[in-house]
Amino acid sequence: MNIVDLHVHSTVSDGTMTPKQVVHYAKEKGLRALALTDHDTIDGLEEAFMAGKTFSIEVIPGIELAAEYKDVELHILGYYVDLHDSAFLHQLDHWKKAREHRNEKMIVKLNQLGFPITLKDLKNLSKGNVITRAHYGKWFLQNGYVKSISEAFQKYIGADCPGYVRRQLPTPKECISMIKEGKGIPVLAHPFLYSFSDQELSAVLKQLKQEGLRGIEVMHSTHTLHxxxxxRHLAHHYGLLMTGGSDFHGTNKPDIDIGVGKGNLQIPYKMVESLKKESSF
Structure with a gap:
């Protein structure tokens, strides 16, 4: 099969499968290639590369960065990033520290609400990897405060909830520049999750293209055919590459499966070929 998935998460951020398990699962599902795009980290890529060799499946190095655009959190995917670029790694470490500071504030807020969550609890749940709100949700579930992780988000840790602390995020331009400095290809993730009108989205893409954006995720588990x-029209209009991905998180998003999303995806390998032509990897 020439089917791929260019948006996949592992336990290194907020997925429930290790990088090796994700790669093996993708092979079992018949995929030809996948991109591991964990949040704000590339720590799982070496394991994924080794698994790719073991299971004979192509692994594309990736990352997903969060940015703030006019009070909206945008996500920028980076493909074929250089795992050894010192400036890229330094900036990642800086943003990791900002995430850790946010975690400290969230823990204080939740403690004030009467929940005895600790940083040690979250580190145990994340197994030393990036701590995300999915790990908070798992803590709430395991300790009997909620019946599902989604309930934890709805009641306590989602945006505007009592235990939520907004992250101090870089701008899209900063994320794009960082990915390009790391020899990667910056792509706007899941554009219709930001609640922009078609006109607003067009304006955003025009600005981000001027700032160095090279692609747009046209195929995603949440996108309708329309x-x-x-x-696709906007990608052609602005001369942007087209990519696609399920946004697979394992059991943290049980309705989304690798490669097929909610059953609506069949992402062609030609999207990988387009990225390769653009890349210096």
């Missing part, structure tokens, strides 16, 4: 058609 939305995908709109994104």
């Amino acid at each position: 939305q995908e058609k709109t994104l």
